[in-house]
Amino acid sequence: MYRHEVDEKSKTLRLWVRRKRGNQRIVCSGCGQRCHEIHEVVQREVRDLPCLEYRTTVFVELYRVKCPDCGPKIEKVDQVPGKAPFSKRFEEAVGLACESAAARRVAWQFRLAESTVRAIDLRYLERWNRERRKPALKQMGVDELFLGKRVTFVTVVSNLEHGEPVWFGQDRKQETLDEFFRTQLSRGQRSRIESVCVDMWTAFSNSVREWAPQSVIVYDKFHVMQHANKAVDEVRRAEFFRRGGWRRAVVKGKRWLLLSRWVNLSENKQQQLNKLFAINRRIMKAYLLKESLDGLWMQPNEEKAREYLWNWIGQLRWQRLPAFQKLAHLLVDHIEGLLNYYKAKVRFGVVEAINGNLRLLLSRGRGYKNLRYLLLKAQRMAATKTEFVAMRKAA
Numbered sequence: 001m002y003r004h005e006v007d008e009k010s011k012t013l014r015l016w017v018r019r020k021r022g023n024q025r026i027v028c029s030g031c032g033q034r035c036h037e038i039h040e041v042v043q044r045e046v047r048d049l050p051c052l053e054y055r056t057t058v059f060v061e062l063y064r065v066k067c068p069d070c071g072p073k074i075e076k077v078d079q080v081p082g083k084a085p086f087s088k089r090f091e092e093a094v095g096l097a098c099e100s101a102a103a104r105r106v107a108w109q110f111r112l113a114e115s116t117v118r119a120i121d122l123r124y125l126e127r128w129n130r131e132r133r134k135p136a137l138k139q140m141g142v143d144e145l146f147l148g149k150r151v152t153f154v155t156v157v158s159n160l161e162h163g164e165p166v167w168f169g170q171d172r173k174q175e176t177l178d179e180f181f182r183t184q185l186s187r188g189q190r191s192r193i194e195s196v197c198v199d200m201w202t203a204f205s206n207s208v209r210e211w212a213p214q215s216v217i218v219y220d221k222f223h224v225m226q227h228a229n230k231a232v233d234e235v236r237r238a239e240f241f242r243r244g245g246w247r248r249a250v251v252k253g254k255r256w257l258l259l260s261r262w263v264n265l266s267e268n269k270q271q272q273l274n275k276l277f278a279i280n281r282r283i284m285k286a287y288l289l290k291e292s293l294d295g296l297w298m299q300p301n302e303e304k305a306r307e308y309l310w311n312w313i314g315q316l317r318w319q320r321l322p323a324f325q326k327l328a329h330l331l332v333d334h335i336e337g338l339l340n341y342y343k344a345k346v347r348f349g350v351v352e353a354i355n356g357n358l359r360l361l362l363s364r365g366r367g368y369k370n371l372r373y374l375l376l377k378a379q380r381m382a383a384t385k386t387e388f389v390a391m392r393k394a395a
């Protein structure tokens with residue numbers, strides 16, 4: 001440091017630094033090779049971490065080198081990694097703050113524009129991502145995420161073992177997933193995928209069969225249960241319209257209760273459901289069928305599970321529940337993929353946990369127009385603390 005200025009009134013500190021004479025190892029920022037010829041000396045102004053309560057700006061002397069390969073180029077300095085007017089440690093502090101607070105708050109804290117905070121955070125995450133070891137993809141999850149009216153759907157590929165999203169694709173077609181296999185994985189990486197957890201929708205499973213034929217396709221329990229919930233709701237609505245008077249009033253407003261798992265309800269809520277069941281046997285039957293479908297994934301082996309499913313379907317006879325007849329057909333059509341769970345026990349809760357985290361980020365951050373930013377943010381979240389959320393959801 002060869003000069004400094006302190007402004008007590010505006011609480012700013014300005015420092016001028018240059019390297020020591022003996023420190024002459026100069027590297028090209030373009031290719032990373034050592035250069036000896038200096039083209040010119042330039043001064044860069046970067047914001048650094050504050051010193052006490054003083055906002056600190058550092059004026060640093062950098063060399064522009066004459067690189068034999070790149071021509072005139074600025075030298076590479078670790079403390080000032082990019083063209084942005086911030087030091088690396090300042091960016092690290094902003095990025096770290098962004099891990100636990102919304103960009104708007106961090107902007108206020110550091111007195112920066114919100115867009116600047118996002119840009120810094122993105123660079124922080126890119127640096128982290130470049131340096132980390134990426135886990136191999138053995139258990140793969142595919143899900144879709146609704147982004148909003150404009151972009152609508154995004155296909156989310158995730159690593160179920162590590163609980164992190166791996167890739168986002170625009171849209172949710174077979175071609176979308178094809179693009180992932182083609183552009184993101186080598187032939188060897190594709191061949192090492194052991195299992196893939198997808199919903200019972202043909203687009204994704206077709207793509208998996210084509211690109212990773214050795215993998216076991218397992219249908220996601222969560223999506224199956226969503227279908228079951230939809231069936232319960234259809235029964236509820238049909239009964240609601242069929243009934244009149246006070247009975248109708250009992251059915252009314254019970255939608256949420258009927259879609260909840262019995263074990264998750266308080267005693268009071270269970271009583272409310274029991275009251276409903278007492279006057280409507282059909283809704284009770286639908287609810288019990290939904291509840292017992294869960295047992296399909298709790299059998300000791302594949303054979304028992306197959307038996308369980310056929311018994312479950314057997315209970316539909318004489319029930320006049322068309323919504324469940326439809327569901328039964330869907331399950332029979334996809335029976336192999338359902339029972340594949342016993343060949344590859346994927347962690348079902350992880351897909352939903354990842355999806356939940358993405359929704360959380362979206363609701364917190366508003367402007368994730370940049371999908372790359374959303375992906376990195378979610379990956380970082382997974383690497384630091386999401387494991388906890390994933391486990392809790394799976395349990």
Ligand SMILES: [Zn+2]
Nearest residue numbers: 028031067070
């Ligand atoms: Zn170079």
